[in-house]
Structure formats: structure tokens, C-alpha cells
Amino acid sequence: MTDPTRHGPLDDAQGLAFGVTMAAFGMHILAHMGFVTGQTVGLAVLLTHVTGLPFPAVYFAVTLPFLALGWYRLGARFALKTLFTTAALSLMVALLPRWVDLGRMEPAFAAILFGLMFGIAALAAIRHGGSFGGLSILWIELQDRTGFRAGTAQLLSDVVIFGLAALIVPLDTLAYSFLGAAVFSLFLAINHRRDRYVAV
Amino acid sequence: MIDPAKHNLIEDAQGIAYGATMAAFGIVILTHLGLVTGQTAGLAVLIAYATGWSFGPVFFAINIPFYVLAYVRMGAAFTMKTFLAVALLSGLSLWLPGQISFAALNPWVGAILFGFLSGSALLALFRHGASLGGIGIVALMLQDRLGWRAGWVQLAFDVVLFAVAFAVIEARLVIISFVGALVVNLVIAINHRRDRYVVT
Numbered sequence: 001m002t003d004p005t006r007h008g009p010l011d012d013a014q015g016l017a018f019g020v021t022m023a024a025f026g027m028h029i030l031a032h033m034g035f036v037t038g039q040t041v042g043l044a045v046l047l048t049h050v051t052g053l054p055f056p057a058v059y060f061a062v063t064l065p066f067l068a069l070g071w072y073r074l075g076a077r078f079a080l081k082t083l084f085t086t087a088a089l090s091l092m093v094a095l096l097p098r099w100v101d102l103g104r105m106e107p108a109f110a111a112i113l114f115g116l117m118f119g120i121a122a123l124a125a126i127r128h129g130g131s132f133g134g135l136s137i138l139w140i141e142l143q144d145r146t147g148f149r150a151g152t153a154q155l156l157s158d159v160v161i162f163g164l165a166a167l168i169v170p171l172d173t174l175a176y177s178f179l180g181a182a183v184f185s186l187f188l189a190i191n192h193r194r195d196r197y198v199a200v
Numbered sequence: 201m202i203d204p205a206k207h208n209l210i211e212d213a214q215g216i217a218y219g220a221t222m223a224a225f226g227i228v229i230l231t232h233l234g235l236v237t238g239q240t241a242g243l244a245v246l247i248a249y250a251t252g253w254s255f256g257p258v259f260f261a262i263n264i265p266f267y268v269l270a271y272v273r274m275g276a277a278f279t280m281k282t283f284l285a286v287a288l289l290s291g292l293s294l295w296l297p298g299q300i301s302f303a304a305l306n307p308w309v310g311a312i313l314f315g316f317l318s319g320s321a322l323l324a325l326f327r328h329g330a331s332l333g334g335i336g337i338v339a340l341m342l343q344d345r346l347g348w349r350a351g352w353v354q355l356a357f358d359v360v361l362f363a364v365a366f367a368v369i370e371a372r373l374v375i376i377s378f379v380g381a382l383v384v385n386l387v388i389a390i391n392h393r394r395d396r397y398v399v400t
Contacts, residue, residue, distance in 0.1 A: 004393065004395035004396060005395075005396070010390070011390060014386070014387070014390055014391075015391075018316055018319075018320070018387070021312070021313070021316055022316060022320075025313065096309075098306075099305070099306035099309035099310075100302065100304075100305055100306070100309060100310075100313070101302060101303040101304035101305065102300075102301075102302060102303065103300075103301035103302050103303040104300075104301050105299065105300050105301070106298070106299040106300070109296075109299040109300065110299075110300070112221075113221075113225065113300070116218060116221060116222065120218070120222075120320055124320075186214075187214070187218070190210070190211055190214055191214075191215075196205075196397060196398060196399040197396060197397050197398075198396060198397075198398055199393075199396040
């Protein structure tokens, strides 16, 4: 009999396809509004603002070193799934504006929508063993080496990213971005529970 | 001790808020493109197109008779949560067009985005003990009373809806709508599993 707590290839493929599509849609909204955010994606958004290079290329380049670290730390399976999701997200973010041309959006609602879309995308990716990230792998490694708590490092890195963003985006944009990031974090904090969604 | 296998009030509230918001965003995309869908929402969309009324009030009105059945079959909590989800979706679908707009949207991509948004919305509502109303409950009653299989009744209802849709919208749009409805149903068929998401 098939073990219900193990995802098959089709389960994972549709979960990651869903996650990538929702993340790309969220990213499209974020870019349209000129918002910033935290984590690996936030770092890539900042670099995009500073360098003027296209976001998909910057994002993919930023994730590569973490991918190597992820391979070493969490194994080939996790690294390959992450490579698949980050490559697919880069591609989708590049393609989506061709098909979806956003019009006028109220910034507060756009921020909430971005938070929900990134939240559900991250939830789906995590439940199906992928990730959009990188930065957090670095903080886990740091915790193992030095004992410095990964959660604290994660929070501090977001403070730094938002601090740098304050130098380049207007204050109201920063406030809306913060609202989106808060929705995203809260959504993940409430819903990401291994004791409830038990399949891996 | 708090039972991890039960959602608390805040968890259910955010799940229902997520479901109603994503479903409303899905309806904005669907109606922007002039597409249709299945089940109770599909009936409301068709009536809205045929009469020129807004989706929100029509959807809210159609669902009213079903709450009695829901109360008898599924209990007070399910009925109350479903009422809240339907009311929230109805209200949001009126409010959202002032919040977001599309300059242009590819109908095929729009249909897939609608499928993902509504699929994950329904999944969240089901997992938090709610629904978006009507036809499904009637199908369950018919199975009990007359022995008709609920799944077939729902399918037959959708076949009739899509057949009528050919009279209301262009044939090309009906076919694109079918892709969207297929994505919704695939998302639910693959992911709605009580053996994986174990909480009620």
C-alpha cells in the first residue's frame, strides 16, 4: 500500500508548480508597486534597484552560492529541488509580465495580496520539500558553527535589508512593504506546522 | 493542554480570510476575462453575465436557501463558517475592482491563475471546516435520499452550466473556462486529503 505520508512525484510537481506560479504573481505585484521585502528575494530586489539589472537574473545569481551550501548541508535532493524552484521562479517572473499587465492598484491591498501569495507559495514549496531561498541556510550553518541563533540572524538580516531599502525607496513605499512582509511572516508562522500537514 | 489536532479561532479566522480573499481575487480575474466556472459560483457568474447584475449580491442570494440544508447535514459550525466565507467573498468581490485592475491579461494564463487561486482558496476553506456553499450539499442530500452519487450529480450540474454558457459567452471563452475549472478541480483532487492535513 502507498504510504499517505509520502508525496509522490506528481504531488511534488503540482505543489512546486503552484508555489512557483503564486510566488511569481506575488513578485510581479511587488515589482509593479516598487515594494521591497526581506529574505533572499528581498536581497535580490535591493540589488536590482541598485544595479538596474533585471530581477530574474539577479535573483537566480544570488541563490547560487546558497544552493552550494544547501547541497553540502541538506543533501542533493533538497538542493536539486531548490535549484528547480529558483530557476522556475526566475523564468516565471521573466515571463509573467508578457501575459499579465497590471493596472492601477491600491498599495495597501497590493501589499496584503503580495503577503498572502508569497505566504501560500512558501507554504506549498516547504511542504513539497523545495524552497525559494538560501539566506536561511547560511544562518543555520552559522548557528551550527558559532551557536548564534538562526532565527535571530534571520530577523537581523531582514532589519539590515529593510534598513538599506529605507535609503532607496520612499517612506510610504517602505511602510507598505513592511505590511506585506508582516502578512507573509504571520501567514507562515500560523500555518507551517509539521504536526498538522504530516506528509513529506 | 491545547489539542494540536484542532484549529483555534484565530487559525480558522485567518484560513477563512485567506480563502475568501483569494477566491474573490480569482473572481475578479474570471469576470475581467468574461469566463465562467462550475458549481454555485459558476451559476452566480452566469446569472451575473445574463442579467448585468454584480457577481457579489447574486452569489450571496443564491446561497441563502442552502444554509438550511447545511445546518441539517453538516452542523452549526460548518454552516456559520460557510456563511462567513460566502458573505466575505460577496463583499470583497464588490470592493476588489476598486483596489486592483488589469491593463491586459492573457485569457489562458488568466484561467490557470484563476484555477490556482480558487483551488487553494477552497482547499483552505475545506481544511478550516468551511465551504463556498450550495450545490455540493444538495448533491450529498440527493445521494442520501435517492441514492444518486454526489460526484456524478455535481458533474452533471457543471455539464449543464457549461452547456448553458455556450449560449451566454463565446465558444472560445467556454473552452478557456474549462481549463480554469479543470485546474481548480485538480488542485482539490490532489491536495484535499484528510490523511495528510490531519487537523479539523
